[in-house]
Amino acid sequence: MSLVMLAATGAPVWAQSAATVQGTSTMTPTATAAASSNVTTLAPVQVYGVDATSTSPTFGYTAPVSSTATKTDTPIIETPQSISVITQDQMREQGAYTLNQILRYTSGVAPETRGAAATRLDQFNVRGFSATTYLDGLRVYGSRDALPQVDSYRLERVDVLKGPASVLYGQGGPGGTVNLTSKRPLDTTQREVELQLGDFDYRRANFDFTGPMDEEGKLLYRLTGSGYMSDGQLDDTKERRYYIAPAFTWRPSAATSFTLLANIQRDPHMGSYGGVPALRSLRRAPDGIKLDPSFYDGDAGYETSNRRHHSIGYELSHKFNDTFTAKSSARFTHAEGIYRTVYTNSSGSGYVDPDALFLRRNKGGVNAEYDAVVTDNNLQARFGTGAVQHTMIAGLDLQHQNSRTLNSAFDAAPSLDVLNPDYHMDIPDPTWTSFAKQRQYQTGLYLQDQLKIEKLSIVLGGRYDWARSVSDTKTLASGAVRHNPTTRSEAFTGRAGAIYNFDNGVAPYVSYSESFEPQSGFDVDNNPLDPVEGKQYEIGVKYQPVGSNAIFTAAGFDIRRQNLTATAPGCTPNQANCVVQTGEVRTRGMEFEARGEVARGLSVIGNYSFISNKYTKDNPNAQGVSRVGQRPYGVPKHQASLWTRYQLQDGALQGLGLAAGVRYLGASADDSGVLKVPDATLVDAAIDYDLGRMNPQFKGINVALNVTNLFDKEYVASCSSESWCWYGYQRSVRATLRYRW
Known part of the structure; x- marks a missing residue:
């Protein structure tokens, strides 16, 4: 990948020159000296080449290639499945630091399903279903209370592959795969420090240093770190995070590259996990009083979310010749979490009294610890058979x-006066009840062939997985240990797709893909539960105008999640294993997305999604209620967003960037389908200024101001029931000072 910067000598600019990262060419910054003040500095012009990779830095909002869909560096315009890439430039210019914030302007994604109340978890859905998160192509494992969250400052980009992807990654839901790509060492020296201040007493410091360690450029390093502290949106809550992520690359030859990636992180405080009832949030009580979006249903003296984790992994690549390349990657992660919570009871309205003055609450706690090892090894072959060019990959992964x-038991906690809340009650420690151990294993073999016949690209793939889960539970009161039956699952998943690239940049495609999710337990006949299966049919078109740095996509899809458990006919209320696997949820929808530079200095990201998501098969439960026709909560039928940014190209204010965005969040419903959550429209804005283009003395200094929910719109993000609703984010203001040299 190469980038040409047309620079005036009147103001210094950052030029980008071709450099090698892990054996491939990419962009790295060098300084261009100024010599005259009479020439205008123009914005960067990006020219993509065959050396672009899925891990190299990307300029602007459009990435040319991705490996998430194929595990090979394939142009997105030649990939027969919908995929969105959020680049580092987009994350920085939108001021996004959590995964939910990163995904706000992505088609088919409903982020922040629990609004501002669940900042400690990355809760979102893709095409109406949960999505599996990966880091550098390897799955991110973790329980709810010890889940390793990845901060965006560690990332080069985020790829969102829509639809099932078990053919390459193994067990996972049908919604999609979100692959986070870490920053890697560069072979040109680059240093950055960043300071931020904002409302809610937000303070943050970041640093990122990279470059060669020897004259030959065989040894490279990168050191990234960050720390921030803030008050939470909810009263009496706070957030804290500190981490450092070192990386090291060794390239003994042009054919071999070895990269070590590590991270040490601590999140001693991470907000809350509470909510509010529908009464006094969606609906006013008889006294007319609504709860404020900052209302907290917990207890500050009892609330705890103390997480820590560390990981170390590697990526090894060796090119034997022009045909064969071998790759291996692995990561070990250790995580711990201490979790205590007081929360609104889920029964009824959530209130003790008919006047809705006192919340009924429970308390509980979890101490979680886990170790995970994931590895992926494959051999890639590029060869031709007559008129057909093949890129074949065969691999083995282990998890x-x-x-x-x-x-602990989830015991009753003191009720809370919602009009005069006391967040520092004397609440006893949790009552510990059990200690559980679980070991999960997955082994997968996969084979994929990408065939190219002139302008036609075809992808065919298959995979076979073996999954096993072993667990036991110790009851603390009696000391009895229960060894649970071992759960075993096997599944074959396949994939097929084709895309045709016309000379004018139009590329229509069709695809079919599958997923599977192992289940634990037994059905009514005492047979082990089969894996839940996902199947997607997709048809779409991509358009990349020749010579442009923009891409436009449209897709229609039909996804079915099958083998869900449903109540077995004729079961008595107390009968064990009273389930059969006849349930199904179906999603049908359309997506439209546009991103890139549409005019000199003007970048745009726009999208619209229509998702019809509902239960299509189910049996009535013991109360005679069926879920057929109901929609899972937190899945709006309509969503749309538009983000535009313009950087002035000349004049006294050249280098000034102005940006604005609007997000439409469609209406949704709770799990019962009775409670309706209204739609909301939010406005974001940003301004940034490259001071070096104004005056050479300020070379490398950039200032920015980001405001989300500019007009402080009060809205409910979603509700799962009458007792559990979640307010969305209030207005947030962040000021940034960045220095690069």
Whole structure:
């Protein structure tokens, strides 16, 4: 990948020159000296080449290639499945630091399903279903209370592959795969420090240093770190995070590259996990009083979310010749979490009294610890058979997770006066009831062939998985240990797709893909539950105008999640294993997305999604209620967003960037389908200024201001029931000072 910067000598600019990262060419910054003040500095012009990779830095909002869909560096315009890439430039210019914030302007994604109340978890859905998160192509394992969250400052980009992807990654839901790509060492020296201040007493410091360690450029390093502290949106809550992520690359030859990636992180405080009832949030009580979006249903003296984790992994690549390349990657992660919570009871309205003045609450706690080892190894072959060019990949991946969890009873906690809340009650420690150990294993073999016949690209793939889960539970009161039956699952998943690239940049495609999710337990006939299966049919078109740095996509899809458990006919209320696997949820929808530079200095990201998601098969439960026709909560039928940014190209204010965005969040419903959550429209804005283009003395200094929910719109993000709703984010203001040299 190469980038040409047309620079005036009147103001310094950052030029980008071709450099090698892990054996491939990419962009790295160098300074261009100024010599005259009479020439205008123009914005960068990006020219993509065959050396672009899925891990190299990307300029602007459009990435040319991705490996998430194929595990090979394939142009997105030649990939027969919908995929969105959020680049580092987009994350920085939108001021996004959590995964939910990163996904706000992505088609088919409903982020922040629990609004501002669940900042400690990355809860979102893709095409109406949960999505599996990966880091550098390897799955991120973790329980709810010890889940390793990845901060965006560690990332080069985020790829969102829509639809099932078990053919390459193994067990996972049908919604999609979100692959986070870490920053890697560059072979040109680059240094950055960043300071941020904002409302809610937000303070943050970041640093990122990279470059060669020897004259030959065989040894490279990168050191990234960050720390921030803030008050939470909810009263009496706070957030804290500190981490450092070192990386090291060794390139003994042009054919071999070895990269070590590590991270040490601590999140001693991470907000809350509470909510509010529908009464006094969606609906006013008889006294007319609504709860404020900052209302907290917990207890500050009892609330705890103390997480820590560390990981170390590697990526090894060796090119034997022009045909064969071998790759291997692995990561070990250790995580711990101490979790205590007081929360609104889920029964009824959530209130003790008919006047809705006192919340009924419970308390509980979990101490979680786990170790995970994931590895992926494959051999890639590029060759031709007559008129057909092949890129074939065969691989083996292994995943092993070992978790240890101390669980408490979820006992009653003191009720809370919602009009005069006391967040520092004397609440006893949790009552510990059990200690559970679980070991999960997955082994997968996969084979894929990408065939190219002139302008036609075809992808065919298949995979076979073996999954096993072993667990036991110790009851603390009696000391009895229950060894649970071993759960075993096997599944074959396949994939097929084709895309045709016309000379004018139009590329229509069709695809079919599958997924599977192992289940634990037994059905009514005492047979082990089969894996839940996902199947997607997709048809779409991509358009990349020749010579442009923009891409436009449209897709229609039909996804079915089958083998869900449903109540077995004729079961008595107390009968064990009273389930059969006849349930199904179906999603049909359309997506439209546009991203890139549409005019000199003007970048745009726009999208619209229509998702019809509902239960299509189910049996009535013991109360005679069926879920057929109901929609899972937190899945809006309509969503749309538009983000535009313009950077002035000349004049006294050249280098000034102005940006604005609007997000439309469609209406949704709770799990019962009775409670309706209204739609909301939010506005974001940003301004940034490259001071070096104004005056050479300020070379490398950039200032920015980001405001989300500019007009402080009060809205409910979603509700799962009458007692559990979640307010969305209030207005947030962040000021940034960045220095690069």
